[in-house]
Amino acid sequence: MRVHPYRIAGQPVEIRVVETAEDLAKFDAWCTAKAEAEAVVGFDTETSGLDVFSPGYRLRLCQFGDLTTAWVLPVEYGGQFAAAARKWLLRLPQLTIHNAPFDWLVCDTHLGVSLEDLYPRTVDTKILATLVDPRQPQEGGIGTGLKPLSAHWIDPAAPDTQGDLTATFRALKLTKANGWARIPLTHPTYELYAGLDVILGSWLLEVMRRVHRELDIRPKLVEYEHRLAFICAVMQRRGMVLDVEYVRELDEQLLAEAEEFALLAARFGVDNINSTTQVADALGAMGEKLTDRTAGGQLRVDKAVLLALADRDLSWDRLDLRQPNPLAEAIVRAKRASKWRSAYASTFLETMDVRGRVHCDIRHQQARTGRMSISRPALQTLPSGNWTIRRALLADPGEVVVAVDFTAVEMRVLAALADVKKMKAAIKAGADLHDYTAELVYGPGFTQDHRRLAKGVGLATIYGGGAETIHRQTGAPLDEIQHARKTYGRVYPEIKRASNAWQREAFANNMVLVSPVGRRLPLDRDRTYAAVNYMCQSTARDLLGQALINIQDAGALDLLRLPIHDEVVLSAPKAEAEEVRRTVEKAMTMDLFGVRIDAKGKVGGRSWGTLYGAAA
Known part of the structure; x- marks a missing residue:
């Protein structure tokens, strides 16, 4: 057994690299004691890259650890090492993982331990840290990676091994792109880096639990985010044809x-x-x-x-x-x-994988407001009405695409959170909010250009866009935009009052807003006007999250493929598509402070693009 000593925050720790059957027996005894004590064990993987489903992808190392000791198993060798990792992943009662969905998918795909086995026993320290502060360093935050979090909360020297590993790549004439796949499995810097991650993760769990208690972060919110992480990982595992x-x-x-x-x-x-x-x-x-x-x-x-x-x-x-x-x-x-x-x-x-499926990276907790994102490829940036790219993605054989979208969710959320009386009455009466607003501003003879401007002003109120932004979106003259904005403020005075109240709340709470579900939303001192944006965007995201949970509860999780903004995309058997649409619409319909949140679905052909005008 190779042993790498190290110190974290002045405390000695040890990274033990398993080499022989005798080493495995010691690892087995350590895990047995942890299981009997029902202790939380840190877990992590080292792999050949980030595209988990790509051909030739390799799981190289599995690491287990606690506050003082890490065990590094060279599972790339297969045999007894992979068997030991699989055995204890299935038996240990509690695991802590940083960015768990990635490691869940790695183990599901390359070690034979399923998402369903791992999710109920996992605490994700990235989720915990993001609920404390979701900002990245460029936004004034700590970041949500293990190394910057460890440097902030545990030991400023914690990231040193990452720099050492980068230098090792250079010394071996490797790059960041190929270094993870080609560095020798037994390189001491690689082993040290790998082992420290589970020790740091164990330390971080202790810190985050304390900070959550101090900030009174709701345990139900933590549970909710872990469930969403699982649902999104299931979608990513399935992919689309x-x-x-x-x-x-x-x-x-x-x-x-x-x-x-x-x-x-x-x-x-x-x-x-x-x-x-x-x-x-x-x-x-x-x-x-x-x-x-x-x-x-x-x-x-x-x-x-x-x-x-x-x-x-x-x-x-x-x-x-x-x-x-x-x-x-x-x-x-x-x-x-x-x-x-x-x-x-x-x-x-x-x-794409060997079966011709694309597995987008679905990040359930990406933006400061909690909004989800999709990368590799970034499908949430697709033009809203264009079918060209969507035509590439297909339902499974014998199935069709079903998409269900919230109806004007941003405006409904604004009406609910700010208690905008006229908006709430219009929603209750079943009116089109943008038609209703255009009539309030311009009278019953309003035109479609007036409606477009009313919609632009409404969305700019939520997202913080100025007159120039509205001008670029609508083409309306600036003087007309200014008139529309002033009138909008007069007919919906509650919005300004709510914005002022939220800004005061942030100033009184160290520049942090708290959303209806208890999510912490840090507000920049020079952008306090973003309070409306953050509250509405975060709440809309949590409505989508609740919708995904409702869809799972309705038995349709295996049909889900993508969450795109305020829409879900599913693949359903053609004969059942209309029933699936109705089921998902019901799952996405809910009440928010007396405002009905509605959803409307469509059934297309086999390609996603058919919902946007593609012929096939």
């Missing part, structure tokens, strides 16, 4: 489109469509008046500016407000094609 032939053709088509429009831009003197200076100079030479500037003083020619010049809103729909500028149109089309190819088509092909 990829139409591989379609995606390969799309990949080539997007490459050709990007090149075509880049060449068109070059005819206007823009050789590099990513050069702010070239684009601004060329547009100026065409007579366009650019006035917005970046923080660095350059003229702003970002996507929003270019879309407006191309006479399109942020959803790419025509505004019919001006003659489209051909250079702006060429640049946005070239950039979109290039992005769609790299972010979606190529990523689909790179990450």
Whole structure:
């Protein structure tokens, strides 16, 4: 047995690397004592990378530990080492894991220990830490990774081994991309790094339990987040079928489109469509008046500016407000094609498993407000009304796609939380909120442009957008936007009162808001206006989380595929699709402080894109 001594916060700890049958017997005795004492044991894995379902993926090490001792098992060798790890993962009564869904999926896929076996016995220290402070370092927080959390709460020297491992990769002529797969299994720095993670995780669990008690974080909220982590891991494990032939053709088509429009831009003197200076100079030479500037003083020619010049809103729909500028149109089309190819088509092909399925990384607790996100590929950034990428994802054979979406959930949440009397009455009467608001602002003769502006002002009230943002979204003149915002504030005065109350609450609570479920929402002192955004966005997320739990309780968990913003996507047998739609609509319908939260579903064909206009 190789032993690596170390010190954490001045206390001696030991990393024990199992090599022989005799070592395994000692590990077995240690685990037996832990099981008999019903003690919490830290667990972690080291793998060849992050794409758990990719061909050739390898589970390299499994680590078990407590506050003073770690055991490192070289399960890549298989045999008795893998058997020992499997045995104790199934027998230990309590585990603590940092970022548990990743390790659950690794063990489910590569060690034969299922999500269903691990979830009920796991405490995820990342969930606990995120409920204390969800912010990343660039937002003024600690971060949610094990090393920065350990450096803050346990020992400032805790991250040192990560730097040592990076230096080891360089010394071995490896990169961060391939180092995890190629570093020798017996390298002492690798073993030390691996073993310390479970010891630090055990220390972090002790600290987080104390901090949760001090902050009075609700145990029910902790339970709720772990259940959501499990549900999202089940969705990730199942994945969605990829139409591989379609995606390969799309990949080539997007490459050709990007090149075509880049060449068109070059005819206007823009050789590099990513050069702010070239684009601004060329547009100026065409007579366009650019006035917005970046923080660095350059003229702003970002996507929003270019879309407006191309006479399109942020959803790419025509505004019919001006003659489209051909250079702006060429640049946005070239950039979109290039992005769609790299972010979606190529990523689909790179990450699909051997069965032709894509397993998106579903992060159930990503943003400061708790909002979920999806990466590899980032499907939550897809244009709302476009089917091109969605067409690539299919229901299982013999099944169709079902999607169910909350109805105007942001506005309903705002009405409930701020107790907006007129909004609540309109919702109760079954009125379209944006029609209702447009009529309040403009009278019964309001137009569709008025409705679009009323919707833009309402969403900007929630998300903190200013007049310029609304102008880019709607194309409405700035003076009309200012009038609409003032009138909006007069007809719904409760919103301003609620915003002021939430800001006062934050100032009185060390700049932390507390959501209806007890979630802590840190508020920046220079952005206190974001209080409305954080409260509404966080509550909408928790409605979606509760909906996922309700869907599981209704017996439809195995049908779930993706949570996208305020929508769930399912794959259901064609003959049962309508019943599934009704079941999920019921699961997503609930009451929030007297406001009915509704959901509406659609049944499509086999591809997700059929719900957005695709032919097949």
